[in-house]
Amino acid sequence: MGLTWSFDLRARHYFRSEAAMTLSTVSNPAASTLQARWERLRGHKRIISRVKLLVEWEQAGAKETANAVTVDVSHSGCMAVVGADLPLHKRVCLIHPETGRKAEAEVVWRSHEAWDAGFELLKPDPTFWNLK
Numbered sequence: 001m002g003l004t005w006s007f008d009l010r011a012r013h014y015f016r017s018e019a020a021m022t023l024s025t026v027s028n029p030a031a032s033t034l035q036a037r038w039e040r041l042r043g044h045k046r047i048i049s050r051v052k053l054l055v056e057w058e059q060a061g062a063k064e065t066a067n068a069v070t071v072d073v074s075h076s077g078c079m080a081v082v083g084a085d086l087p088l089h090k091r092v093c094l095i096h097p098e099t100g101r102k103a104e105a106e107v108v109w110r111s112h113e114a115w116d117a118g119f120e121l122l123k124p125d126p127t128f129w130n131l132k
Helices: 029-041
Strands: 004-008 013-017 023-026 052-059 062-074 077-082 091-095 102-110 116-121
Touching: 052 077, 077 102, 091 116
Parallel strands: none
Antiparallel strands: 004 013, 013 023, 052 062, 052 091, 062 077, 077 116, 091 102, 102 116
């Protein structure tokens, strides 16, 4: 019976599994330190929330639109999965279809995956997300 070590990216810890399928967690101090550093650098706390959005932008003089859903939101922006390959620093308009509210934003982060993007609201507004 061999041991297998894996790293769970979402939970940020290593776990060990044996043939009998028992799991043990092993704390990863480097991941904890990195997470604490990012929390200090981040301007606002994040809330995990799925908010459906429309993203609008201008491309070669034409208005483009894509569907998006947030992964997490904060006072100053969000991380979202977007149905378009938006370039870094692109100015966009985020539209909350349930409320009709609009917010100007900029793409400030792109994952190596084509779908993930981070948006910073140009005028931070915690009420934009319509969370209760």
